[in-house]
Amino acid sequence: ERTGHPEVVFGLGKTVDQVETIFARLVEVHGRALVTRATSEMAERVKAKHPDAEYDGQSRLIRFGKPFRKLPGKVAVLTGGTSDIPVAEEAAGTAEWMGCEVDRIYDVGVAGIDRLLTHKDRIREASVVIGVAGMEGALVSVVGGLVRRPVIAVPTSVGYGANLQGITTLLAMMTSCAAGVTVVNIDNGFGAGYQAAMILQLVAEAD
Amino acid sequence: ERTGHPEVVFGLGKTVDQVETIFARLVEVHGRALVTRATSEMAERVKAKHPDAEYDGQSRLIRFGKPFRKLPGKVAVLTGGTSDIPVAEEAAGTAEWMGCEVDRIYDVGVAGIDRLLTHKDRIREASVVIGVAGMEGALVSVVGGLVRRPVIAVPTSVGYGANLQGITTLLAMMTSCAAGVTVVNIDNGFGAGYQAAMILQLVAEAD
Amino acid sequence: ERTGHPEVVFGLGKTVDQVETIFARLVEVHGRALVTRATSEMAERVKAKHPDAEYDGQSRLIRFGKPFRKLPGKVAVLTGGTSDIPVAEEAAGTAEWMGCEVDRIYDVGVAGIDRLLTHKDRIREASVVIGVAGMEGALVSVVGGLVRRPVIAVPTSVGYGANLQGITTLLAMMTSCAAGVTVVNIDNGFGAGYQAAMILQLVAEAD
Amino acid sequence: ERTGHPEVVFGLGKTVDQVETIFARLVEVHGRALVTRATSEMAERVKAKHPDAEYDGQSRLIRFGKPFRKLPGKVAVLTGGTSDIPVAEEAAGTAEWMGCEVDRIYDVGVAGIDRLLTHKDRIREASVVIGVAGMEGALVSVVGGLVRRPVIAVPTSVGYGANLQGITTLLAMMTSCAAGVTVVNIDNGFGAGYQAAMILQLVAEAD
Amino acid sequence: ERTGHPEVVFGLGKTVDQVETIFARLVEVHGRALVTRATSEMAERVKAKHPDAEYDGQSRLIRFGKPFRKLPGKVAVLTGGTSDIPVAEEAAGTAEWMGCEVDRIYDVGVAGIDRLLTHKDRIREASVVIGVAGMEGALVSVVGGLVRRPVIAVPTSVGYGANLQGITTLLAMMTSCAAGVTVVNIDNGFGAGYQAAMILQLVAEAD
Amino acid sequence: ERTGHPEVVFGLGKTVDQVETIFARLVEVHGRALVTRATSEMAERVKAKHPDAEYDGQSRLIRFGKPFRKLPGKVAVLTGGTSDIPVAEEAAGTAEWMGCEVDRIYDVGVAGIDRLLTHKDRIREASVVIGVAGMEGALVSVVGGLVRRPVIAVPTSVGYGANLQGITTLLAMMTSCAAGVTVVNIDNGFGAGYQAAMILQLVAEAD
Amino acid sequence: ERTGHPEVVFGLGKTVDQVETIFARLVEVHGRALVTRATSEMAERVKAKHPDAEYDGQSRLIRFGKPFRKLPGKVAVLTGGTSDIPVAEEAAGTAEWMGCEVDRIYDVGVAGIDRLLTHKDRIREASVVIGVAGMEGALVSVVGGLVRRPVIAVPTSVGYGANLQGITTLLAMMTSCAAGVTVVNIDNGFGAGYQAAMILQLVAEAD
């Protein structure tokens, strides 16, 4: 009986040794593994034994193994600014590793609303939208109103002062005036990508 | 071109007159309408002109009109305690109005884990799980680990002292150690039900 | 030598007697007066002696006397929703009492971005824009990007849960990714209207 | 059609490469550019290609290009203490780059009210006043009462303990008992300078 | 051996019966008593048995008995606005009951700095200054710089929004840039008056 | 007359010299000593003079001397994840030094509830349970419902974003829906181990 | 198999009907029941059917049934002031209903340390100490140092201003400099009494 998401390791706060050991065990048991918040040192050690593991320094993901199946539809991952991209890549990389097709639409913050609206059709084509933004997080409110699809908001810790390391963004996204928006923890790109993939998994099973 | 969720009225802070007027317009344009946080006074006024409108005092929803289609699968709505039920009913009533089948599994807080586990299979049968809980919100962490389906967490303002009117629950659910959990605002049953229905809408379109 | 803004009384927390006395003194000295946060009881008492005083129950302003001069340009006052209107009216009424022409553009929240953009030209015609919004306050971020004019943001206490009685909105507006946005206290329509009028006063003096 | 403030780059959190690329593009398109929160490393790289770019280590601004026009009137920039000067210089440098004449009046905190009052006439000559202060931010309350001009308050993160990295100052300035005061984010000298210039731009257009 | 301040009763949260009983005991033992935060109902009950007890509805103090001695010097009690007066009266009434001469200087908030400075000499004549203010509490920073005497700051809960029921004022006063300022709890006029009297008691003993 | 816990030194913020001196004195007076939050440098210095002192780098405890007596029963120490282990070891090491038998049951977080339930009988055999967890702290709610024994919760600072360095966990544990749970400060393994030992001391005295 | 504390009902937020029904079921199954936070209306309804149920308006407890056994030792319940007594009575009443002997030592706040120390021996005779206090909660720090027994701290919401409805007290008790102190939620007398009884239950089983 399978529950949870046992193939995922949260790298933060683990030693390189711990990651190496857990990774090896996961690959043995599941044939696949994902490490989040991995350092390049962790990646080197893992790749020494598993040369097919892929590491991406921006998303800080180590990925190994193929998705069980290619999932239908598309996940659009949007960011407000360029500093939100590492978190967006964590979301995108997670979703891809789980079988999703991802459409990256970056740097479309609402202070330049025309730029965002240029991509309106592309965004509406997605089955699920992940909105990654810092500051006041207005991006997800606007996008939530543009689409009739689930929107997953990821507040980022980008910003300063009244931003309170992302707490303001998190609370603001929570009170978004748009329906159909749910929120994950600050900088938790993994959680958003994972949820998006589970939604598409449901769709896949319905085919 | 249709966007957003125009048939929904947020009753809180509106006058009875405003609700009556907006409701009538929505029914005229869309043939259906949903009022959240409605008072019984609002309901009486609305029903005077639209006798088919249904009001439920616990969920505080006024609902009118049939869903566009019956959506596939099932939404499980869980609560930790009995005081969380009004919020759960807002979620359930919203999802039903949008075409979902809802399975209510109430009062299964983790302090009595056996009672929750009794329903393990029933919970796993759902396509989407909505976890409504106050206090430390532990319910969604446990449920998130039990299922491989999207879990939407609704923190409630039930509790006192360190609960901070639900802020503690909200933050706790955010940091949940289970993946696949996203969160909506405190007491926002509507938002959870709405998101669940949009997920099943995706599934419906894939059929 | 005149400094500050001596003709204004902050009604909140004052007794009806105090307001009556201060009002009479201000009218005597300055020939004009403005009471903010006035109750209808205060208004009745004031109008008994000064029948020309005007009271508006929504903005809760008592106004008396003509502006020194008609100020050039226009102040656009926008709201995200209908519940923000009382605060917007406090801003509008203050600005008008000081000689501004006001253009009210209400209920243009970003969850329906098309509705806001419909008014793009009208907003751009204004010399100063006041954005009144609750929730995540995204309205001012979008508007700040649309115009090259000063935008004054007024967070409102409309909302619940993570909204924290407007504190979330205030902090979110502060971190707005749009430049040219400054912020006043929660529900402080008066402060925004007053600042807008002072800006137009500068323009008037330049004519 | 031009909107927003496209010639400005927020340096914080960007790589030197990103700043170099964006800067070059802005100069090409607009003939001018401003980088805020720039490091000396960014400045060196930018100046290698654009020797006319000017960097100031205190304000951390890289500025390039002439203002479109010289704006009328004057912007007074005040600080409470000497530690507030870097933020004040960000405000002053931004306003100057946009065409404003700036009058710097530094170290006039209210604990020595005589020193501040010495400058009363000079402050009153300004069209717009920017008050930069940490601690309790009392400077802007006093100045707001001295002038009938727009006052823009910039809370700084200078201080310790109960100062909460500037959050206390921000909230205190928000509740200032003086009308005509609006507030920007902690340490956001740029935002204040930018808003001041937009106000004078309005005046310029009226000439 | 006497310690603490045994003759004082904190009325808030006590029943009328409790206050009556404790009051009677204090008068019996000490020949004098002070009740703070007293309701008029408490006052009536107390005066039924002790007709010489004096109740003041604004300060909410019930006072009985003469001070042990007349204390030297003077305590100046200042307020920023008129809404701060009840708290100021609690301070003044406490100090008087303990033998102090009090000089009330009300409504001298810093938004009208000239009005405050008019009283500069009068303030400097005081041995101890109590500054009662809401909002940003700037009054005590200015006064702290004007005098070389102990200044006791009392934040009040007057204000709204960012004022956070006085917490902002409290923190702001704490970070005051003026030395020689200490702070008591929000609305704690009693504590300030009591401390002022203890300072003058020291002076009295030195005579 | 003995009170408090005089043989314990809190190493944090002390110099190596101070720790050395205090340690020597404690050993002289009591024949035993415990240093918490000790650095390896402190340990080296202490062991130079007291070769029998034991240092453990994970728990950061220096322990010296035998417990007065072997205490009856068992203390179960549970953790949610592997990052909670250092804090758990502080609790376990303290309890052992005071004479308790400790049963370590690590990495049994509720996202994998089956793993926790596997240990149900083992947990129920303990006289006192210490639950060490970060994130939402759900572990202690579940365990509190499983046993009829005192549960002491230790929130850890493990986590990010909405976790607020453990404050969220602390508040969440406080509002736990399970009775019989009390809480100590964030990362305070010592406090939990100490309380557990005092409980078993009571039992010991009853034998 | 028995777990948790099934005979206890949390009355807050339940309807009179719900309490009546649950109470009847508990009595049927367990032969005993405890309702916390009960209103007098709940009590009347319950007593109509169960005349032996006892209601106490101060502690707001409805108690029914005898403890399984008389527990050894004594629980001392202390309060700082008289306003803390209702919470203390909730603790005491719960402990008694579970079989404990309780020693009430009320109004021994540390501002009058002599009064507290008068009871030193009596406090030391207790097996478990419950310290109920508002304000800064200093009582438990002092008591924690006086005894070598488990101390359970109950912060109360008594106080105003900086007290933050008990949050300050809760956090202060958490950081108490005395070891052997654990804390429950604000005003949670029940939780403290329950934990105390479970400790004595352990002792009872050891006899």
Place this chain on the structure above:
Amino acid sequence: ERTGHPEVVFGLGKTVDQVETIFARLVEVHGRALVTRATSEMAERVKAKHPDAEYDGQSRLIRFGKPFRKLPGKVAVLTGGTSDIPVAEEAAGTAEWMGCEVDRIYDVGVAGIDRLLTHKDRIREASVVIGVAGMEGALVSVVGGLVRRPVIAVPTSVGYGANLQGITTLLAMMTSCAAGVTVVNIDNGFGAGYQAAMILQLVAEAD
């Protein structure tokens, strides 16, 4: 006309050059100077030109010049623990530089109440008491009850977790149940020493 406290420099955030220049000017004008939060580098530079300046690394004070007069009475400076001593020394050193006699009574935290009470008479001999403590700050509540003299509380940032870098201590001291206690900012030993000296200055003038 002299106001404020012009001979004091706040070293934090100033460059070594700035401190050197200001110091030289102060000595020239006033014949004396005090630098707080001074680094050893600042001290070296200052002493190069003013060999009589004294630097103390613990209090981080640079002091120069004799007090105007020896002040009567005594200031008792108490600390709860040893980590509070640097802040206490800032208070003591400031008071001494202003002419006070200081009695240091360190490490008398309330968890060992006997140790504190040992010094009861010594504490009562002081004219002013400064209580420096971290954690829950209970020391000042106890001391406030022991003496009938002004008590100035200095919260320190010593502690972890729920201590919130001293904010908990600050708020706890504010709500102290003892009258006659006023509070300064976290770690602000200077402010407390300065206020104490101003009180004794009053006494001196009365002689």
